[in-house]
Amino acid sequence: MVRVRFAPSPTGPLHLGGIRTALFNYLFAKKNGGKFILRIEDTDRKRFNKKSESYILETLKWCKIEPDEGVGYGGPYFPYYQSKRGSIYRFYLSKLLKKGLAYYAFDTDHDLNSIRKKYLNKGSTFSYNASVRKNLKNSLTMTKKELKTQFRSGNSYVIRFKIKPGDKVEMYDLIRGIIVINTDNLDDKILFKSDGTATYHLANTIDDHLMKITHVIRGEEWLPSMSLHLLMYKAFNWNPPNFAHLPLILKNDGKGKISKRFINNLDYPIFPLKWKDSENKDILGFRELGYFPDAFVNMLALLGWNPGTKKEIFSLQELSKLFSLEKVNKSSVFFNIKKANWFNKQYLKNKKEEIFSHLSLELKKRSIFSTKNYIYKVIDCIINRIHFIHEIWKHSFYFFIGPISYDYSFFNQICYKKTIDRLDNWKKLLLSIHPYTSINLKSFFDKENNKRKMMQIFRLSLVGSIKGYDLIIILKMIGKEECIHRIDRLIKKIRKKLE
Structure with missing residues (x-):
């Protein structure tokens, strides 16, 4: 059975990229009769935000893409919080250590920063890999006695994954095809932090295996980690899931990807729901700004996926039947707020x-x-x-009511005694129209030499602006008496200005 997961970090609100990842996982699961799982990857305790979990759950519910299993929904692989699975990670980590596929590293931050500066001064970048680890403070360079001394002294350490140099990792991405990576270009990533918690890389790999995840569908930013994760699956002698990396969502001006770090510099929403920032100010989301959830989901589905037809309006059920990873774009996509508004307009017609x-x-x-x-x-x-x-x-x-103000620019253009005289005359002609029909009203304007100016003045009196709906229909709907009343108000306004 197909099993996919959405595994956000509770460090803040979801943005367009995050909720699109959830949507594509949901659609893929439904298309294939599978399960959609929600897992909270809360290994980053420093950036943990207690409001995030409820925000994630509320967003999925608003979008009608609720999980079949996971946080808030239960399931056979409890707990679905990484922070509560520490003993599981330590058990599997011990296996890697016994196999010699992971090692202890005692280098302090000060040590590593000093090395990074030296590399930087030489115009290169430091990478903790096979070529340098033999010269650093880790269990690979220590005797058993020296290692015991480090542990007895209580010195802090991390555990790193041991990358074998000189190998090539051939990877297959369901969207991007075959990718080959040389292990010489990989560093020995930290699997276990000095605070006693597992990193994303270790926890994510173990959880995906134990929860029987068949397809990992995630953002393009995780593509560089794919080789490491495949090497870890190999180290555990596990069959890896299928991988698919979704294209980035770029700002419409082309200047980088949409990111919540730059929310204050954007003039359009990127959060599905309202979020309070660090200063307790509300940042409105698509919901609060009046977007319908079905319109939002429809728009989101077409950000990087193309059904191969000219049709653009799809229900969630239709999307679930049509969706396929083969039709997901490889290249990044641009977010266009005007298009998002257009989608909302299409759904508005049925509301x-x-x-x-x-x-x-x-x-x-x-x-x-x-x-x-x-x-x-x-x-x-x-x-x-x-x-x-x-x-x-x-x-x-x-x-329903007359205007309380008038277009300032046009009002000043017609603010003359001559306009009052013309309005008085038009009032008399309007009163004489019988029957008060659309045809007779059209004829009323057609008889005027300067029809355009006449209609603009009439519209100003009825609407307060020279823009608005069809003037004949407005005249017909509000009725002759109300039209005369509004013309009188404009006359009074002009007289007052002239005084």
Whole structure:
């Protein structure tokens, strides 16, 4: 059975890249009748944030991509927290030590920093590997007696994985194909830290094996670690899972990948839900800004995956049937906020009841009564002009009440006695229209020599701006009496300005 996992670190909020990784794992599991597991990889205790776990769970629930097993859901491989699996890691680590595939290293931070500076001064980069470890303070260079002395003295140490030099690791990535790495280019990664906890590399490899993970689908940033993880599987004599590394999501300006480190420099959201920063300020997410979860997931699915058709709108169920790793891009993808808004707009068209509830509430707050039928007519007029439910009042208020202000620039252009005279004349003509139909209203404007200017002035009086919905429809819907009332208000405003 296919088993995949989403294994975030609880060091902060998920961003677009993280939740996309969860989505692709979920879709792959559903497509193949498998299981989607949530595991919390909390080995980094220094950066641990206690709010992260609830944020992760709430995000998955909002996106409707809930796990089948794992943190918050239970399952046969409890516990699903790496911080609670220390004894398991130590047991398997002892096996590597006995095989001579891992070793103790007693080099202090001061020692290593001094060496790094020397390499830097020579224009090269220090790597703790086979060529230098024989000259450093580790169990490979010590006698048994010296090693015992180190332990008795209580000196801190780490445990490193021993990379065999001169070998080639042939790797197969389900998205990128065959990749070959020379072990001479790898360093002896730390598996066990001086604080007594396992590193990501050790914990991740052991957990994936014990939890029977068949496919590891993760971000491209983990591609350099793939060779190490495969070597560790070999060291344990375990069959490795299949690997697939997803493309990076880049900022739309092309200047690097989307990262929560630069959230303050972005003018669009990258978090699915709201998050409080270190100063307790709210950073709004897609949910709080009015995006629908199904629109958000649809947009996210097409960030790096292409179904091979022109169709872009897919339900979660459709995505689960269509998804395949073969159609995931190798190259990085650009995030476009305008496209995200477009997706929301497509889903908005089927949310008329929600829009009705929101608009009804706006009317109630202002003590405005309107019939259900009229409100739905307004929604039908405006729905193609908005991307979010909360925009409905801004774009439709003039169907219910007159403007409280006028476009400053255009108002000043028409602020003359001549405009008042023209408005008075148009009022009389408007009053004489009978029956008050769209055809007669159109004829009313067609008779004017400067039709464009006339319609702009009318729109200003009705809407407060020279932009808005079809003027004839506005005139027809609000009625003749309300139109006259709004024209009178504009006349008074111009007179007051002239005084």
